[in-house]
Amino acid sequence: MALQELHYTFRATEPQPFPLGWSHSGVVGSGDMEVMFERCMLDGEIRFKVVTPVRGFERVWEQVLGRFVNETNLADVSVEINDNNATPVVVLMRLRQALKEARKEAEG
Amino acid sequence: MITEESVSWDSLLQDTRARLAAAAPYVQAGKQVAAADAVKLLEAVLRPGDKVNLEGDNQKQADFLAGCLCRVDPAQVHDLHMVQSVLSLDRHLDLFDKGIAKKLDFSFSGPQAGRLAEYVRAGKLEIGAIHTYLELYGRYFIDLTPRVALVAAYSADRNGNLYTGANTEDTPVIVEATKFKQGIVIVQVNEIVDQVPRVDIPADWVDFIIQSPQPFYIEPLFTRDPALITDAQILRAMMVIKGIYAEYGLQRLNHGIGFDTAAIELLLPTYGEELGLKGKICSYFALNPHPTLIPAIESGWVRSVCCFGGEVGMEEYVKARPDVFFIGPDGTMRSNRCLAQTAGHYALDIFIGGTLQIDRYGNSSTATATRIAGFGGAPNMGCDARGRRHATSGWLRCGEEYGLQQEMTGGLPRGKRLVVQLQETFREKMTPGFVEELDAVQLAKNAGLALPPVMIYSDDLTHIVTEEGIAYLHKCADMQERMAAIRAVAGYTDIGLQEDPQETAALRKRGIFKTAEDLGIDPARANRSLLAAKNMRELVHWSKGLYTPPARFHNW
Amino acid sequence: MTDWQALQQKSFYEATARERANGIVDAASFTELAGPRDRMSSPHLPALGEAIEFDDGVVTGVGRVGKHPVFVISQEGRFIGGAVGEVHGAKMVGIFQLAQQAYAQLAAKGADSLAERLPAVVISFETGGVRLHEANAGLLAHAEVMDQIQNARGKFPVIALIGSKIGCFGGMGFVAAATDLIIMSELGRLGLTGPEVIEQEMGREEFNASDKALVYRTTGGKHKYIMRDCNQLVEDSIGAFRTALASALQQPYAEIARCRRIGSEALVDEQLALAELSCEIQPQDARDVWAYFGNADAAAIPEQTTADFLRTVRRRP
Numbered sequence: 001m002a003l004q005e006l007h008y009t010f011r012a013t014e015p016q017p018f019p020l021g022w023s024h025s026g027v028v029g030s031g032d033m034e035v036m037f038e039r040c041m042l043d044g045e046i047r048f049k050v051v052t053p054v055r056g057f058e059r060v061w062e063q064v065l066g067r068f069v070n071e072t073n074l075a076d077v078s079v080e081i082n083d084n085n086a087t088p089v090v091v092l093m094r095l096r097q098a099l100k101e102a103r104k105e106a107e108g
Numbered sequence: 109m110i111t112e113e114s115v116s117w118d119s120l121l122q123d124t125r126a127r128l129a130a131a132a133p134y135v136q137a138g139k140q141v142a143a144a145d146a147v148k149l150l151e152a153v154l155r156p157g158d159k160v161n162l163e164g165d166n167q168k169q170a171d172f173l174a175g176c177l178c179r180v181d182p183a184q185v186h187d188l189h190m191v192q193s194v195l196s197l198d199r200h201l202d203l204f205d206k207g208i209a210k211k212l213d214f215s216f217s218g219p220q221a222g223r224l225a226e227y228v229r230a231g232k233l234e235i236g237a238i239h240t241y242l243e244l245y246g247r248y249f250i251d252l253t254p255r256v257a258l259v260a261a262y263s264a265d266r267n268g269n270l271y272t273g274a275n276t277e278d279t280p281v282i283v284e285a286t287k288f289k290q291g292i293v294i295v296q297v298n299e300i301v302d303q304v305p306r307v308d309i310p311a312d313w314v315d316f317i318i319q320s321p322q323p324f325y326i327e328p329l330f331t332r333d334p335a336l337i338t339d340a341q342i343l344r345a346m347m348v349i350k351g352i353y354a355e356y357g358l359q360r361l362n363h364g365i366g367f368d369t370a371a372i373e374l375l376l377p378t379y380g381e382e383l384g385l386k387g388k389i390c391s392y393f394a395l396n397p398h399p400t401l402i403p404a405i406e407s408g409w410v411r412s413v414c415c416f417g418g419e420v421g422m423e424e425y426v427k428a429r430p431d432v433f434f435i436g437p438d439g440t441m442r443s444n445r446c447l448a449q450t451a452g453h454y455a456l457d458i459f460i461g462g463t464l465q466i467d468r469y470g471n472s473s474t475a476t477a478t479r480i481a482g483f484g485g486a487p488n489m490g491c492d493a494r495g496r497r498h499a500t501s502g503w504l505r506c507g508e509e510y511g512l513q514q515e516m517t518g519g520l521p522r523g524k525r526l527v528v529q530l531q532e533t534f535r536e537k538m539t540p541g542f543v544e545e546l547d548a549v550q551l552a553k554n555a556g557l558a559l560p561p562v563m564i565y566s567d568d569l570t571h572i573v574t575e576e577g578i579a580y581l582h583k584c585a586d587m588q589e590r591m592a593a594i595r596a597v598a599g600y601t602d603i604g605l606q607e608d609p610q611e612t613a614a615l616r617k618r619g620i621f622k623t624a625e626d627l628g629i630d631p632a633r634a635n636r637s638l639l640a641a642k643n644m645r646e647l648v649h650w651s652k653g654l655y656t657p658p659a660r661f662h663n664w
Numbered sequence: 665m666t667d668w669q670a671l672q673q674k675s676f677y678e679a680t681a682r683e684r685a686n687g688i689v690d691a692a693s694f695t696e697l698a699g700p701r702d703r704m705s706s707p708h709l710p711a712l713g714e715a716i717e718f719d720d721g722v723v724t725g726v727g728r729v730g731k732h733p734v735f736v737i738s739q740e741g742r743f744i745g746g747a748v749g750e751v752h753g754a755k756m757v758g759i760f761q762l763a764q765q766a767y768a769q770l771a772a773k774g775a776d777s778l779a780e781r782l783p784a785v786v787i788s789f790e791t792g793g794v795r796l797h798e799a800n801a802g803l804l805a806h807a808e809v810m811d812q813i814q815n816a817r818g819k820f821p822v823i824a825l826i827g828s829k830i831g832c833f834g835g836m837g838f839v840a841a842a843t844d845l846i847i848m849s850e851l852g853r854l855g856l857t858g859p860e861v862i863e864q865e866m867g868r869e870e871f872n873a874s875d876k877a878l879v880y881r882t883t884g885g886k887h888k889y890i891m892r893d894c895n896q897l898v899e900d901s902i903g904a905f906r907t908a909l910a911s912a913l914q915q916p917y918a919e920i921a922r923c924r925r926i927g928s929e930a931l932v933d934e935q936l937a938l939a940e941l942s943c944e945i946q947p948q949d950a951r952d953v954w955a956y957f958g959n960a961d962a963a964a965i966p967e968q969t970t971a972d973f974l975r976t977v978r979r980r981p
Contacts, residue, residue, distance in 0.1 A: 052715070
């Protein structure tokens with residue numbers, strides 16, 4: 001079965017910009033993922049594209065990504081995830097780590 | 109009316125004498141029987157329907173005798189009732205394939221779980237019950253007394269005195285139950301020596317000794333390579349240390365097997381030290397000699413470790429730390445599983461371990477619909493010891509917090525064992541760790557078991573730790589609240605998705621549910637740099653070269 | 665983006681491909697080319713339902729070591745075992761082509777500045793060889809990389825770094841052998857057929873792949889160093905690899921090229937003599953060979969620290 005592409009769009013309540021023009025982090029190991037953030041004008045939205053071999057977890061992805069947006073209020077950023085069986089815990093952890101790294105880098 | 113002549117009070121003894129006489133042709137000097145005669149010996153002493161204990165322990169296996177038992181003539185020896193704690197070798201089930209054995213009472217069958225379930229379905233094997241270790245040992249002295257025991261020892265002298273050393277494990281309890289009910293004890297030994305290092309089993313409890321062609325098989329069951337510990341496991345370990353160990357000042361512990369507990373052990377000298385907890389937690393363990401405990405021992409955290417069994421490669425290290433381990437006058441460890449389980453049941457303040465499934469009420473099990481894995485000792489540790497009458501501060505504190513204390517004891521002080529399950533909300537391939545109904549229920553139906561094999565019942569469980577946080581279940585006032593707390597830690601599983609955020613917020617306010625942030629833990633710090641040892645070689649280094657890992661773990 | 669100082673202390677074995685690429689060249693000098701943002705992922709894996717990575721499992725780019733432009737290829741073992749597919753291979757070849765261009769430009773400026781600023785290609789291997797999902801393209805990529813290494817001969821050095829989890833096996837074992845200089849840590853493993861495949865083909869009696877100690881004795885850095893299949897052995901840190909690389913690049917090109925273990929008639933004769941020797945001494949284990957070359961306490965070698973080992977080891981003459 002071919003790889004699956006999932007798309008999600010959220011709108012943050014108090015929109016915050018992504019701290020860098022773009023940022024990449026993570027490795028697509030087994031049970032892991034990589035993520036690419038790219039700042040772009042999306043009218044206050046945040047868009048996710050998830051590429052994953054796992055089927056049947058569309059709702060879980062929506063919940064996990066929604067939680068990340070709620071926590072961070074990120075807006076006007078496109079997020080692409082290449083997944084290889086990462087569990088929701090790992091997904092959240094990687095997204096948080098990636099943002100933290102980006103903030104650190106932005107601060108110089 | 110019964111006449112005096114018709115009563116025989118020593119029929120077992122008479123029968124044993126007859127069997128021993130039948131075995132006489134195979135006996136050489138003293139009690140020795142040649143390996144080549146072992147099958148004939150078994151055919152001479154076994155009778156159809158006998159209860160037979162084939163020593164299969166958590167680690168040590170009487171594998172040579174198991175192979176011999178598989179080769180007896182099924183026309184002569186059949187329908188045996190096997191009573192043994194662990195089913196781990198193919199041979200243990202081959203016996204049922206060949207019709208040599210029919211019924212099984214046991215404790216743990218992890219390595220053979222799939223095949224065991226298949227045999228039950230096919231009607232090849234009838235399960236009496238799945239026990240915990242202590243429960244099974246208890247029954248050896250009540251209604252499951254072996255008629256013949258086939259056991260393993262490191263060495264024997266020519267009279268039959270046995271040395272069982274670091275892997276004494278089940279041997280004393282099996283031999284005592286068998287011999288003191290006039291049964292027959294046959295031992296495979298790695299070597300026959302002039303003098304054993306120490307006498308673990310006295311010669312007059314032993315009938316036959318056989319030098320096996322190969323040393324007995326032993327599994328390095330408790331070795332975990334730190335290289336495989338994940339960040340999520342480190343996060344859970346940090347929460348356990350801060351939110352449970354430090355919170356209750358826990359000094360007497362048992363760690364279940366797994367990478368989660370290995371992570372806890374490897375965080376003591378780093379994260380634990382940083383929190384200033386040395387001497388305040390983790391001083392006494394009932395625990396196998398986990399290689400991952402070495403850094404904590406070497407940094408002076410651990411005062412005593414009582415072992416259920418040995419661990420391959422840890423022999424020299426253990427010998428060199430007699431202040432910490434239980435070492436005999438000969439200088440080597442002895443591990444008596446029955447005593448260690450008793451110690452664990454009564455003298456610990458906490459059990460912590462992983463599981464496969466937790467249901468929405470908090471019952472947990474490692475069984476799945478097609479695998480009968482059994483329990484081992486976890487339920488003896490993972491339950492409140494209702495007979496306990498000595499107080500420690502953590503135990504009392506847990507009792508004070510217990511939501512049903514007032515209702516059940518009218519307010520008399522009584523402590524409670526902490527029983528903690530470490531759980532990943534999803535395992536590999538997105539298998540959920542929280543479920544509506546345990547697979548064990550379906551398994552019980554499939555296998556015709558009277559009881560679903562539940563490892564830890566909800567009423568014993570006090571805490572669940574997931575990456576979402578810690579649920580302090582014992583603080584709950586009723587089942588409704590308990591189920592809400594479980595939903596709060598169940599993440600994105602179907603159970604977790606039923607969470608009501610307001611309900612969770614209320615539980616958080618009352619300290620029934622705490623997240624990593626609530627505990628003052630920065631999840632971004634949860635990475636492998638916190639581990640006191642990151643690979644097997646660093647464990648060897650910590651041990652000052654005394655630990656020698658088995659070849660399959662020697663990755664350098 | 666990455667704390668270069670911290671990377672120097674980091675275990676090379678545990679580091680990701682990107683961390684290695686950044687850490688083995690001078691601070692803040694690495695520029696990634698065809699990086700994740702270019703999204704050059706495999707066109708074949710999606711149809712098979714296999715996860716993809718933006719960089720197809722290899723980090724490529726250019727950095728500096730002293731005055732030398734260093735063209736870096738760093739493979740990521742966590743992504744499909746570092747296996748080489750079409751894009752992964754093309755990226756490797758592309759780096760060689762860039763190095764050739766840089767060489768040509770510098771050569772045009774004259775010999776003095778060329779020696780001082782001689783480019784180099786450095787490959788941090790972590791791979792089992794061909795990616796079976798795209799095997800034909802992967803095999804072709806191996807051939808092309810070999811070809812590039814031959815094209816580089818006589819011009820600029822190609823240096824192999826091996827010390828990552830997967831090791832360097834399969835076709836890439838040949839590629840590594842064809843480089844000028846091989847630097848390993850004792851945790852690095854180098855071979856052609858992987859241990860599991862040997863066990864599968866020859867039986868467990870012949871080679872027990874789950875016996876990790878045996879696998880390391882046969883393919884690990886210390887053994888390769890004794891046999892002179894690798895030139896240098898360093899501690900397991902990115903900094904140690906960088907230091908070794910930097911001091912190698914201070915040598916004249918001819919010195920580096922002299923480290924080659926294959927590629928001349930004399931070297932072929934030397935290898936054939938080794939094959940004869942093995943028939944003669946019939947070793948049952950690598951330890952027998954170590955002892956033959958004068959390491960009296962061969963059994964102790966795996967337990968020695970790298971420093972102790974380097975101090976006392978007797979290598980093949």
